[in-house]
Amino acid sequence: MAIIEKHKFQPNALARSLVNKKTGMIGVLFPDSSNMFFPEVFGGAERAAQKLGYTLFLCNTFSDYNRESEYLNLLCERQVDGLILMGGRINSRHCPPSLVQEVVDIQRKIPIVLINGTLPGHPCHRVKTDEYLGTKLIVQHLIDRGHRQIGFLGGSEVTTTTVEKLQAYRRTLEANQLSYRNEWVRMGSFSMSCGRQLMEAFLTMSNRPTAILCINDYVAIGAMKTAISRGLRIPEDIAIAGFDDTQLSSAMNPELTSVSQQSEQLGMQAMLILSKLIQKEKVTKLTVLAPNLIIRQSTQ
Amino acid sequence: MAIIEKHKFQPNALARSLVNKKTGMIGVLFPDSSNMFFPEVFGGAERAAQKLGYTLFLCNTFSDYNRESEYLNLLCERQVDGLILMGGRINSRHCPPSLVQEVVDIQRKIPIVLINGTLPGHPCHRVKTDEYLGTKLIVQHLIDRGHRQIGFLGGSEVTTTTVEKLQAYRRTLEANQLSYRNEWVRMGSFSMSCGRQLMEAFLTMSNRPTAILCINDYVAIGAMKTAISRGLRIPEDIAIAGFDDTQLSSAMNPELTSVSQQSEQLGMQAMLILSKLIQKEKVTKLTVLAPNLIIRQSTQ
Numbered sequence: 137m138a139i140i141e142k143h144k145f146q147p148n149a150l151a152r153s154l155v156n157k158k159t160g161m162i163g164v165l166f167p168d169s170s171n172m173f174f175p176e177v178f179g180g181a182e183r184a185a186q187k188l189g190y191t192l193f194l195c196n197t198f199s200d201y202n203r204e205s206e207y208l209n210l211l212c213e214r215q216v217d218g219l220i221l222m223g224g225r226i227n228s229r230h231c232p233p234s235l236v237q238e239v240v241d242i243q244r245k246i247p248i249v250l251i252n253g254t255l256p257g258h259p260c261h262r263v264k265t266d267e268y269l270g271t272k273l274i275v276q277h278l279i280d281r282g283h284r285q286i287g288f289l290g291g292s293e294v295t296t297t298t299v300e301k302l303q304a305y306r307r308t309l310e311a312n313q314l315s316y317r318n319e320w321v322r323m324g325s326f327s328m329s330c331g332r333q334l335m336e337a338f339l340t341m342s343n344r345p346t347a348i349l350c351i352n353d354y355v356a357i358g359a360m361k362t363a364i365s366r367g368l369r370i371p372e373d374i375a376i377a378g379f380d381d382t383q384l385s386s387a388m389n390p391e392l393t394s395v396s397q398q399s400e401q402l403g404m405q406a407m408l409i410l411s412k413l414i415q416k417e418k419v420t421k422l423t424v425l426a427p428n429l430i431i432r433q434s435t436q
Numbered sequence: 437m438a439i440i441e442k443h444k445f446q447p448n449a450l451a452r453s454l455v456n457k458k459t460g461m462i463g464v465l466f467p468d469s470s471n472m473f474f475p476e477v478f479g480g481a482e483r484a485a486q487k488l489g490y491t492l493f494l495c496n497t498f499s500d501y502n503r504e505s506e507y508l509n510l511l512c513e514r515q516v517d518g519l520i521l522m523g524g525r526i527n528s529r530h531c532p533p534s535l536v537q538e539v540v541d542i543q544r545k546i547p548i549v550l551i552n553g554t555l556p557g558h559p560c561h562r563v564k565t566d567e568y569l570g571t572k573l574i575v576q577h578l579i580d581r582g583h584r585q586i587g588f589l590g591g592s593e594v595t596t597t598t599v600e601k602l603q604a605y606r607r608t609l610e611a612n613q614l615s616y617r618n619e620w621v622r623m624g625s626f627s628m629s630c631g632r633q634l635m636e637a638f639l640t641m642s643n644r645p646t647a648i649l650c651i652n653d654y655v656a657i658g659a660m661k662t663a664i665s666r667g668l669r670i671p672e673d674i675a676i677a678g679f680d681d682t683q684l685s686s687a688m689n690p691e692l693t694s695v696s697q698q699s700e701q702l703g704m705q706a707m708l709i710l711s712k713l714i715q716k717e718k719v720t721k722l723t724v725l726a727p728n729l730i731i732r733q734s735t736q
Contacts, residue, residue, distance in 0.1 A: 161510070169475035169482070170683065179469040182496040186503065191510055194494035196482040203486065210461070210491055214514060328687065357687045364689055383470065387628065387657045389664055389689045 162190050162410065163211035167199040167223025171326065171354065172382040173399055174222060177251060180403030181220060188411045190217070199224040201235055208242060218247040218410040220403075226253025229294050247413035249406045252297060252397075261413060263406045263423045265397035267297055267379075270427030271304035271349070274377050274395055277429060278347040279312050281436060283375060287320040287345030289334050290355030298323065298351060301379070305349060320345050331358020339366055346374060347435070353378035353385050356392055360434065375435040381428075390433035398425050462490050462710065463511035467499040467523025471626065471654065472682040473699055474522060477551060480703030481520060488711045490517070499524040501535055508542060518547040518710040520703075526553025529594050547713035549706045552597060552697075561713060563706045563723045565697035567597055567679075570727030571604035571649070574677050574695055577729060578647040579612050581736060583675060587620040587645030589634050590655030598623065598651060601679070605649060620645050631658020639666055646674060647735070653678035653685050656692055660734065675735040681728075690733035698725050 164181060166174045178194055185192045193216070195207040204224050211219060219242070225231045226239075240258050242248065250262045278286050288305050291298030306316045322337060324330040331350060335358065338344050350356035356378030360370060368374050370390055378385055381396035405423055412419045464481060466474045478494055485492050493516070495507040504524050511519060519542070525531045526539075540558050542548065550562045578586050588605050591598030606616045622637060624630040631650060635658065638644050650656035656678030660670055668674050670690055678685055681696035705723055712719045 169479040170472075172470075172472060172475075175469035175472075175475050179496065182469070182498070191506060192496065194496065196479065196492065196494065198482070206491060328683070361687075361689065383628070384684065384687055387661070387684055387688065389661065 158414075159215050159217055160190055161214065161216045162192050162218050162220065162407070163207070163214075163216045164192050164194045164220045165197050165204060165207055165222060165224065166194065167197055169196050171352070172384060173352070173380045173397070176382065176399035177222065177403040177406075180400030181407045182403070183400070184404040184407035184411075188407065190407070190411065197224055201225055201232075205235070205238060208238065212242055212246065216246065217414045218249070220249050220251060220406050220410060221253065222251045223253070226250050226255060227296050229296055229299065231256070247410055249410045249413070251402055251406050254296065259421060261409060261419060261421055263402060263409060263425070265402060265425045265427050267397070267427065268300050268304040270379065270395035270397070270429070271301045272308045273427065273429040274349055274379070274393070275305055275308040276312075277393070277431065278349065278375060278377065278435060279308075279314070281347070281375065283345075283347035284314060285320070285343075285345045285347070286314070287322070287338060287348040289322055289338070289348050289350045289359055290326060290330055291323050291351035292325060293323055301351065323351075326352055326354060328354045328358040328361075331355035331360075332362045333358075335359040335362035339363070339368075347371075348374065348376050350376065350378050352380050353382045353392060353394055356394070356434075357384060357388060360388065360390075360392070371433070371435050377435050381430050385430070385432065388434070393432045393435040394430050396428040396430055398428070401425055458714075459515050459517055460490055461514065461516045462492050462518050462520065462707070463507070463514075463516045464492050464494045464520045465497050465504060465507055465522060465524065466494065467497055469496050471652070472684060473652070473680045473697070476682065476699035477522065477703040477706075480700030481707045482703070483700070484704040484707035484711075488707065490707070490711065497524055501525055501532075505535070505538060508538065512542055512546065516546065517714045518549070520549050520551060520706050520710060521553065522551045523553070526550050526555060527596050529596055529599065531556070547710055549710045549713070551702055551706050554596065559721060561709060561719060561721055563702060563709060563725070565702060565725045565727050567697070567727065568600050568604040570679065570695035570697070570729070571601045572608045573727065573729040574649055574679070574693070575605055575608040576612075577693070577731065578649065578675060578677065578735060579608075579614070581647070581675065583645075583647035584614060585620070585643075585645045585647070586614070587622070587638060587648040589622055589638070589648050589650045589659055590626060590630055591623050591651035592625060593623055601651065626652055626654060628654045628658040628661075631655035631660075632662045633658075635659040635662035639663070639668075647671075648674065648676050650676065650678050652680050653682045653692060653694055656694070656734075657684060657688060660688065660690075660692070671733070671735050677735050681730050685730070685732065688734070693732045693735040694730050696728040696730055698728070701725055
């Protein structure tokens with residue numbers, strides 16, 4: 137008993153749960169609560185968790201690597217049964233190897249599922265929507281509507297998903313014998329205000345795109361608002377498309393064409409796969425969901 | 437050592453942290469990740485937590501009482517330093533006493549801060565925006581714009597915040613010698629689709645309101661979309677106002693007049709007060725934030 141006292145041993149729920157090595161707890165890291173895409177994803181994960189008998193601890197990292205590390209360490213200490221990761225280091229093109237290694241080390245002890253991301257050089261379980269295909273669908277739709285001058289707005293070149301979309305955009309143009317022009321590609325960030333600013337720049341060009349593909353719905357809405365404030369009609373004067381099909385896209389007027397990543401399904405699938413990993417079942421490394429092009433008023 | 441082995445005692449981080457009775461962890465219960473208001477609030481709480489050296493575990497309850505109990509018990513077992521509660525039982529007019537008692541019992545051991553809610557019959561630390569005043573501001577604004585027929589759309593009569601807003605609506609009308617009419621008050625839920633449906637009903641009335649106050653931005657946007665699809669101009673034919681000033685309100689076209697609850701501030705204040713309670717400092721029971729009326733195109 138002296139040893140127990142000295143080391144503050146606790147016969148608590150956590151210790152008891154170790155008998156069957158199961159706490160029923162899952163940690164979920166996500167980067168940005170102000171982008172509805174993420175709450176939609178973890179809403180789906182929560183629904184699946186409830187059915188499977190798990191509880192989720194959601195951790196808002198703001199894509200801050202230090203905060204990610206803090207939450208990862210804390211969740212491991214609390215002995216979660218598994219982890220779901222979104223955003224931050226798993227979407228960075230230039231992620232320091234030590235940060236990748238941190239996740240790899242944890243993965244040796246605890247099952248991890250990544251949503252729309254990778255750990256470069258390390259195999260891991262991933263769930264993703266095919267954003268390459270989603271981009272291709274939307275560019276082809278704009279071409280089919282008669283557009284020959286198509287711009288690309290928003291995102292960041294240090295983000296893997298932006299690079300993937302840009303590649304799909306470029307290749308789809310080229311497959312249709314349309315030229316890729318640097319001045320029609322403008323990056324910045326993922327926010328509505330970025331969309332507003334970048335659109336201002338487009339509108340000053342003498343030879344500007346007639347249709348614009350935006351990195352997400354937020355950038356698209358910013359772009360729409362600038363266009364409308366300048367008296368342009370959408371889609372007659374300029375067609376605008378978003379990405380993610382968040383609840384914002386159908387709320388807009390005109391309603392916004394977008395690509396559904398099946399955000400709720402992404403969360404559900406990640407939780408389902410994680411629960412199989414926890415039960416030591418075999419699961420394929422990569423699960424890809426098909427994107428859906430949702431055509432609305434802003435492009436037709 | 438036999439005792440240690442038999443009872444699975446663990447000299448873990450949790451046990452160590454008990455020396456200074458501080459795990460640095462806060463549990464946050466919230467009801468609905470699909471309503472941007474809540475991600476905005478816990479985004480604010482996260483920013484404050486980061487500065488104060490706390491980590492937040494966010495728990496999505498879908499306002500399901502059982503799920504709330506599960507998370508409450510789990511967070512207590514994990515020995516969080518404090519809890520922040522939003523939605524669910526603390527906003528219910530007919531909450532079973534046993535569910536109130538559950539929170540009261542936890543409060544004896546762990547500091548709790550409620551956001552925009554109460555535990556009927558029990559004193560507790562609360563942070564809220566003055567929704568009564570917010571509603572009064574918006575009704576008075578509509579009256580000042582010349583409206584004499586003002587409707588009230590959405591919400592639920594079993595929710596305390598709806599009842600408070602309805603009371604403010606009624607009293608502000610009466611203070612302006614305008615009559616309160618039952619047929620101009622239509623409740624349902626808090627969703628965009630509810631706003632669409634209830635607006636349909638309004639538009640069939642021969643003597644319908646010229647301005648409508650909606651329970652939140654989602655209902656307002658649903659109402660706007662129905663009105664626009666019927667060829668009505670906003671605000672010329674019908675003025676529409678929302679509540680919460682989520683990012684949706686400025687995204688809309690026309691932009692939506694709304695009442696800011698200072699959602700990020702709500703979260704920050706709750707975290708600040710909770711940290712003081714954890715440090716055993718004296719804090720006033722009730723902290724009220726002033727709402728801001730944000731006048732945009734939809735009402736003027």
